[in-house]
Amino acid sequence: MHFEPTPAKLIPDMSPREELVVLARCLWREGYSDHLAGHITFNLGDGTLLCNPWLITWDELRPHQVIRIDLEGNLVEGDWPVPLGIPLHLALHRARPGVQWAMHNHPLYGTVLADMKVVPPAMDQSSSLGGGHLVLVDEYEGGVNNMAAADHAVQAMGDADLALLCGHGVFVVGSSARAIHQRAVALEQRCQHAWHIMAAGGALDSPLPQSWTDKMLASDGNSFHGFWEAMVRKELREDPSLLGDPRLPD
Numbered sequence: 001m002h003f004e005p006t007p008a009k010l011i012p013d014m015s016p017r018e019e020l021v022v023l024a025r026c027l028w029r030e031g032y033s034d035h036l037a038g039h040i041t042f043n044l045g046d047g048t049l050l051c052n053p054w055l056i057t058w059d060e061l062r063p064h065q066v067i068r069i070d071l072e073g074n075l076v077e078g079d080w081p082v083p084l085g086i087p088l089h090l091a092l093h094r095a096r097p098g099v100q101w102a103m104h105n106h107p108l109y110g111t112v113l114a115d116m117k118v119v120p121p122a123m124d125q126s127s128s129l130g131g132g133h134l135v136l137v138d139e140y141e142g143g144v145n146n147m148a149a150a151d152h153a154v155q156a157m158g159d160a161d162l163a164l165l166c167g168h169g170v171f172v173v174g175s176s177a178r179a180i181h182q183r184a185v186a187l188e189q190r191c192q193h194a195w196h197i198m199a200a201g202g203a204l205d206s207p208l209p210q211s212w213t214d215k216m217l218a219s220d221g222n223s224f225h226g227f228w229e230a231m232v233r234k235e236l237r238e239d240p241s242l243l244g245d246p247r248l249p250d
Contacts, residue, residue: 010229012236016042016050017066018243019177023103024058025242026231030185031107033058037169038105040180041089047071049093053080062242087150092173095154099173101180106169109191114164120194121206122216127190128208130183131219132161132174139166161221162187178228179221 014022020040032038036057042050052058053067067078073090075082085104092102113120119136122128137156153171157163162183163171170187174180194204206213236242 010226011232012243014243015063016044017063020050020052020066021061021063021242022232022235023177023181024052024061025235025239026181026228027103027105027184028058029231029234031109031188032103032105032184034106034169037085038103039083039086039089040103041086041093041101043093043097043100044068048076049089051083051086051089053078054083055080087147088153088171091147091150091154092157092171095151096159096173100175101173101177103172103180103184104165104169107184107188107191109195110164110170110188111168112195113191114166114168114170117166118194118204119164120190120204122186122190122208122213123193123197123204123206124208125212127186127193128213128216129219129224130179130186130221131216132172132183132221133159133217134162134164134187135160137163137165137171164191174221176222181228181231182221182224 020042024040036055038052038058040052044050048068048070050066050068052061053065056065065078065080067080067082068076069082069086070076071090071094073082073086088104089102093099114136117136117138119134135157137153139152139156153165157171161173165171170184172180172184172187174183197204
């Protein structure tokens with residue numbers, strides 16, 4: 001008998017707080033690991049957001065440390081302080097209330113290409129996964145702990161799904177933790193591969209057919225079942241207590 005596993009059978013059910021924590025830990029392993037920098041928000045739809053707190057690195061974050069804030073950046077629930085750079089997310093969720101998840105950090109290759117003001121094409125299959133429209137926000141107006149700078153960055157981003165923030169880092173939005181994970185991993189691969197191609201003297205002239213590029217661009221980041229689940233299981237193997245006592249498939 002042929003068995004097609006469903007995503008629900010591959011990982012335990014998780015609350016949004018737990019998904020946020022596992023997403024942070026997965027992305028830390030992918031290079032989204034600039035010390036205390038970086039924020040992930042989940043829109044609860046009631047004028048408040050879940051987010052990781054200040055002073056906790058992504059690789060040590062646990063569900064009980066996730067805080068809830070309002071759209072003014074005030075702490076509503078939790079024991080840890082609101083992160084300093086949260087205005088970027090506040091501006092995003094105010095301007096685009098339909099966005100469920102948002103993630104900002106400073107991965108090496110994404111940040112370098114943002115600093116170079118280079119928006120690389122997807123040069124290979126893995127770099128194109130996750131879909132979404134990538135733009136460059138090429139005017140640095142200060143850290144996004146400044147509300148005016150945050151508003152400007154979000155305005156410049158428009159309705160794009162991914163952004164390279166010149167002088168700063170990257171910003172990714174999506175409808176699920178799965179989508180954020182897939183898009184963020186693919187974005188860093190895209191920037192890393194482009195860097196190596198340029199360093200080797202190659203041109204950023206993607207060999208991918210336009211039909212494939214168009215298909216990937218239209219993806220919402222949720223169609224690649226199995227990848228997110230595999231990375232979740234890896235985190236739960238590394239820290240079996242992360243979600244309490246999750247029951248993983250044999």
